[in-house]
Amino acid sequence: MPANLTLALVAGILIACGVYLITERSLSRILVGVVLASNGVNILFLVASGPAGGAPIIGLTPAALMSDPLPQAMVLTAIVITLSVAAFVMTMAYRSFQINGNDEVADDIEDARIAALAEADLTSETYEDLGFSDTGEDVVSE
Amino acid sequence: MNNLLAVPTLLCLLGAAVTFVAGRHPAFQRAVSVTAVAAVCAVAGLLVWLTDTAPLVLWVGDWPKTLGIVLVADRLAALMLLVAALVSLAVLVYSTGQDEDEMRRETPVSIFHPTFLLLVAGVSNAFLAGDLFNLFVSFELLLFASYVLLTMGGTEDRIRAGSVYVVVNLVSSSLFLVSIASIYAATGTVNLAQLALRLGDLPVEVRGVLQVMLLAVFAIKAAVFPLSAWLPHSYPTAPAPVTAVFAGLLTKVGVYAIIRTQTLLFQAEPLTLLLGVAGVATMVIGILGAIAQTEIKRMLSFTLVSHIGYMIFGVALATPAALAGSIFYAAHHITIQATLFLVAGLMERVGGSTSLDRLGGLAKLSPLLGVLFFIPAMNLAGIPPLSGFIAKLGLLQAGVADGTPIAWMLVVAGVATSLLTLYAMAKVWNRAFWGVAPESVLESSGSYDSPERGRLLPRLMVGSTMGLIGLALAFTFFAGDLYGYVERSASALFDPSYIAAVLPEGTR
Numbered sequence: 001m002p003a004n005l006t007l008a009l010v011a012g013i014l015i016a017c018g019v020y021l022i023t024e025r026s027l028s029r030i031l032v033g034v035v036l037a038s039n040g041v042n043i044l045f046l047v048a049s050g051p052a053g054g055a056p057i058i059g060l061t062p063a064a065l066m067s068d069p070l071p072q073a074m075v076l077t078a079i080v081i082t083l084s085v086a087a088f089v090m091t092m093a094y095r096s097f098q099i100n101g102n103d104e105v106a107d108d109i110e111d112a113r114i115a116a117l118a119e120a121d122l123t124s125e126t127y128e129d130l131g132f133s134d135t136g137e138d139v140v141s142e
Numbered sequence: 143m144n145n146l147l148a149v150p151t152l153l154c155l156l157g158a159a160v161t162f163v164a165g166r167h168p169a170f171q172r173a174v175s176v177t178a179v180a181a182v183c184a185v186a187g188l189l190v191w192l193t194d195t196a197p198l199v200l201w202v203g204d205w206p207k208t209l210g211i212v213l214v215a216d217r218l219a220a221l222m223l224l225v226a227a228l229v230s231l232a233v234l235v236y237s238t239g240q241d242e243d244e245m246r247r248e249t250p251v252s253i254f255h256p257t258f259l260l261l262v263a264g265v266s267n268a269f270l271a272g273d274l275f276n277l278f279v280s281f282e283l284l285l286f287a288s289y290v291l292l293t294m295g296g297t298e299d300r301i302r303a304g305s306v307y308v309v310v311n312l313v314s315s316s317l318f319l320v321s322i323a324s325i326y327a328a329t330g331t332v333n334l335a336q337l338a339l340r341l342g343d344l345p346v347e348v349r350g351v352l353q354v355m356l357l358a359v360f361a362i363k364a365a366v367f368p369l370s371a372w373l374p375h376s377y378p379t380a381p382a383p384v385t386a387v388f389a390g391l392l393t394k395v396g397v398y399a400i401i402r403t404q405t406l407l408f409q410a411e412p413l414t415l416l417l418g419v420a421g422v423a424t425m426v427i428g429i430l431g432a433i434a435q436t437e438i439k440r441m442l443s444f445t446l447v448s449h450i451g452y453m454i455f456g457v458a459l460a461t462p463a464a465l466a467g468s469i470f471y472a473a474h475h476i477t478i479q480a481t482l483f484l485v486a487g488l489m490e491r492v493g494g495s496t497s498l499d500r501l502g503g504l505a506k507l508s509p510l511l512g513v514l515f516f517i518p519a520m521n522l523a524g525i526p527p528l529s530g531f532i533a534k535l536g537l538l539q540a541g542v543a544d545g546t547p548i549a550w551m552l553v554v555a556g557v558a559t560s561l562l563t564l565y566a567m568a569k570v571w572n573r574a575f576w577g578v579a580p581e582s583v584l585e586s587s588g589s590y591d592s593p594e595r596g597r598l599l600p601r602l603m604v605g606s607t608m609g610l611i612g613l614a615l616a617f618t619f620f621a622g623d624l625y626g627y628v629e630r631s632a633s634a635l636f637d638p639s640y641i642a643a644v645l646p647e648g649t650r
Contacts, residue, residue, distance in 0.1 A: 003327075015320075022313060027305055034312050041319045048327035070209075071326060074275055078319055081282050085312060088289055092305055095296045105305045108375045114434055 007047045014040030027093035027103040031086060038082040045071040045078070143192060147200040147213040147270055150182045150223065154263035158256040165252035172238045175255040179231045179262060186224035186266075193220045194627065197634075197643040199272070207645070208333050212272035216640055217631030218469060222398050223269045225473045228613055229390045229480045230262045232606040236484055237383035239602025253290065261287035261387065268395045272644060274322050274332040277399065281318070281363070285311050288392060291384045292376065299379040307376035314362035321355040328352065335644035338406050346411075353408045357400065357417075364396025366454055367424035370447045374431065377446075378439035382487025385439060389446050390480030394472050397453045401468065404457055405635040417458035418548035425451030425559040432566045438486045438496040438574070441566060445522065446479050448559055455537050455552045459544050466632035467536035470625060474521075474529045474617055481518040481610040488514065488607065489574065491598050493583045498570065503579030508599065512575050517611050519571065523564035529617035532625070534560055 018037025021029050049071035054061030056069035093103040100106075157178030161171045192198060197216040201207060215223070237254065264284025271277040289311075293304035326332055328348055329340040341349055358369070365373040373393070377385050404412065428448025435441040453475070456468025486496055492508050493501045505512040517528075524530040534556060541553040617624060634640065 015316075018316075022309065030309055034309075034316070037316050038319070041316055041323065044320060044323040045326075048323045071323070074322070074326075074332075077275075077279060081315075084286065088286070089308060089312075092293060092301060092308065095293075096301050096305065099296075099298045099301060105309065106302045108306075110435075110437065110440060111375070118434075 003047055004051070007043055011040045011043040011047060014043065025104045027089060027096060027105060030105070031089045031093065034089065035082065035086060038078065038085075042075045042078055045075045144198050144200045146185055146189060146192075147198055147215055148202065149185045150227070150266035150270070151263050153178050153181050153185075154259045154266065158259035158263065161259060162256040165256075168252075171252070171255045175259055176231070176234055176238065178259060179227060179234055182262065182266060183224070183227040183231055186220065186227045189215050189220040190217075190224050190627075193217050194630070197640060199643050208331060208336050211276050212333060212335075212644060213270045213276075214272035214334075214640070214644055215270055216643070217627060217634060218398070218401070219269045221469070221473060221627065221631060222394065222476075223266055225476050226265050226269070226391050226394070227262070229476055229610065230258075230265075230387060232610045232613075233383045233387045233390075233480060233484070234258065235606040235609075236386070236487075236603050237381075239600045239606065240383070254294070257287045257290045257294075258387070260284075261291065261391075265391050265395055269398060272334055274325065274334065274337070278315075278318050278322060281395070282315065284392065284395065285315070288388060292380050292388075294381070294384070303376040303379040306372055310362065310372040314359055317355065317362075318359040321352065321359055324355065325352055333644070334402070334406055335641045338409075338641050339645075341407055342410070349408070350411070353404075353411070353413065354416075356403050356407075357413065360396045360399040360403065361420070362396075364393050364400060364453075365424075365447050365450055366420050367427055367447075367451070368420070370424065370428070370450070373447055374440055374443040377443045378437065382483060382490065385443075386480040386483035386487070389442070389483050390476045393446065393450055394476050397450065397457075397468075397472055400454075401457055401465065401635070405460070405465065406640060409460075409636065412458070412460035414458050414460060414546075415548060417454055418552055421451045421454035421458050422551055422555040423451075424448065424454060425555045429559045429562040429566065433562060433569070436498045438489065438498065438570060439483070441570065442479070442482050442486060445563060445566060448563070449475055449479070449522070451559065452534065452537060452556060455556060456540065458552065459540060459549055461540060461544060462629070462633045462636055463543060464537065464540035465635060466625070466629045467533060467540050469632055470529075470536055470628045471533040473624075473628070474533045474614065477610055477614045477617070478518050478521050478530065481607060481614065482515075482522065484603075484607045484610065485511070485515045485518065488599060488603060493574070493579075494585065495582065498573040500580065500582050501574040502577040502583060503575075504583070505575035507579055507583070510599065510604065514604070514607055514611065515575065516571070518614065519567040521614055523567050524560045525564070527618060529614055529621065532618065532621050536625070 015037050018033045018035075018040060021033025021036065024030060024033070049068040053067035054065045056066040096103045157174055160174050164170050164174070189198065193215050194217060197214060200213045202211040202213060204210070261284050264280050264287060267280035268277060268284065271280055289304065289308050292307055293300050322332060325337065328344055329337055331337060331340060341352070362369045377388055380388070425448050428444050428451060432441045432444035432448060435444060452471050453468045456464040456471070488511055489501070489504065490496050492511055493504055495501060521528040521530045524534045538553050538556060541549045541556070
């Protein structure tokens with residue numbers, strides 16, 4: 001099967017940029033990274049479907065000249081899923097911004113505490129329960 | 143009869159729609175979701191019985207074969223579906239038993255039931271999916287439900303935990319799509335049975351790349367060691383029923399997908415060395431992590447990671463006996479891990495905390511709670527004659543029978559992990575249940591003879607936890623029958639019955 005080099009390169013570049021952005025701390029950059037990477041993956045599906053052909057509608061294109069409709073159906077599903085992912089991550093980034101004033105993915109507090117304990121070589125102190133601290137008020141003034 | 147395969151997913155989706163519309167009537171919502179999940183249990187039970195003769199296959203929408211979506215239930219899928227449905231039912235009853243005021247404080251009730259049902263729909267569909275893309279869609283369905291459940295209420299802790307969870311799963315989903323695109327490009331199909339026939343024609347290098355890619359995707363979902371760091375970070379902050387259902391079901395869907403793809407698609411070249419090393423590392427590093435914890439939910443999350451290693455043990459050896467051990471272990475572990483998280487929720491109600499530094503004397507305050515914790519904890523550690531022992535024994539026997547160096551490594555790591563699990567559970571028992579109750583516990587539970595203490599353990603919550611303990615005990619009492627069923631399902635993974643059921647001769 002002849003593969004389209006341009007499409008493959010575009011997919012590779014998009015995914016590479018996406019991966020770079022996903023390694024960032026800020027959720028909004030991660031979101032941009034996820035969107036880029038998933039567009040790259042969608043283009044990969046186009047590469048997988050082989051050479052471009054006519055619209056895959058019976059009566060419009062002879063069967064031999066049709067492009068493969070199955071990957072296109074998969075890409076459509078993937079696009080819908082990416083859309084909802086984008087919406088969800090944006091909500092989460094906004095909520096994080098409301099609470100903390102930034103949208104960065106934080107380190108695990110418990111991990112850091114246990115690492116510090118191991119370094120200090122002491123027995124464990126009373127664990128500070130962070131508990132449930134939502135007062136229902138917006139931290140950001142409107 | 144084949145139409146039964148669509149019922150679990152459809153019922154849950156329908157239930158989700160109804161409960162979503164009826165958001166203002168909590169009692170009605172509860173009734174609908176409990177009915178839906180109970181019906182899924184009944185269907186799954188029927189499927190377990192039916193598939194013992196031959197796998198059931200449903201081509202959804204009756205499209206030309208191999209073009210449309212196919213649902214397949216063999217013994218493995220049916221058994222996992224039944225156990226998963228029973229655990230979801232117990233968790234659902236537990237969550238409806240939580241006090242109204244606690245639910246309102248912890249989670250917006252109106253969104254809990256629809257999301258929970260979507261999660262169960264995704265899990266059921268993942269077990270029954272007969273093609274890779276449908277498996278991907280089911281994963282997305284259950285993941286999206288889990289994103290919402292995990293970040294419910296949007297508190298600081300949960301957003302922090304949720305952002306790690308969401309980003310990790312987005313990466314694994316992208317990787318899954320890349321694998322599907324590559325597999326489609328190489329073979330022209332995503333149907334599992336057809337792939338099993340066609341992958342053999344590919345050059346061995348290409349097949350190896352596809353195999354490792356799929357393994358990496360599912361290993362992230364199943365939390366196999368180098369890819370497991372996200373789990374203890376994200377699970378403990380969610381409310382008890384949510385953590386219980388995540389711990390029971392989500393990782394096991396990953397394990398199921400590993401078993402399915404590695405045995406069906408890549409039977410000729412099992413990744414024994416890679417999976418063996420990953421299994422050893424998962425078991426040992428997971429349990430060492432658990433020992434370091436002083437917070438019960440976090441400790442349980444680490445034991446969850448650790449015990450995934452046992453299931454990888456069986457997949458690595460790739461013999462029918464070892465896989466039978468893995469499947470039995472998965473069924474046992476779904477039940478037991480969910481139970482322990484539910485008990486941790488009860489402990490939090492009685493003692494006001496799940497931190498071992500703040501607990502003490504619970505056995506005297508509530509002997510019932512002591513019993514509820516003790517049985518599943520001993521079961522997790524693998525004390526005979528409980529089902530954890532039977533599952534580990536099956537795996538160890540398979541490992542010894544295999545006899546290769548990597549099998550012996552797995553056996554040794556398995557025994558050590560079992561002992562260390564016992565140590566971790568004993569640590570919880572000593573510090574939370576024995577000793578004198580500190581002030582903070584008495585404040586939360588009332589003094590020893592306070593009449594109000596009864597309301598801390600509502601009947602439904604205790605009842606559903608007991609139900610799950612009973613289920614795990616049933617695995618012990620009916621271990622002979624169950625193990626026979628599991629052995630049949632494992633040996634079916636090595637004969638062409640799955641392929642023959644999906645694509646009878648002449649339609650290939």
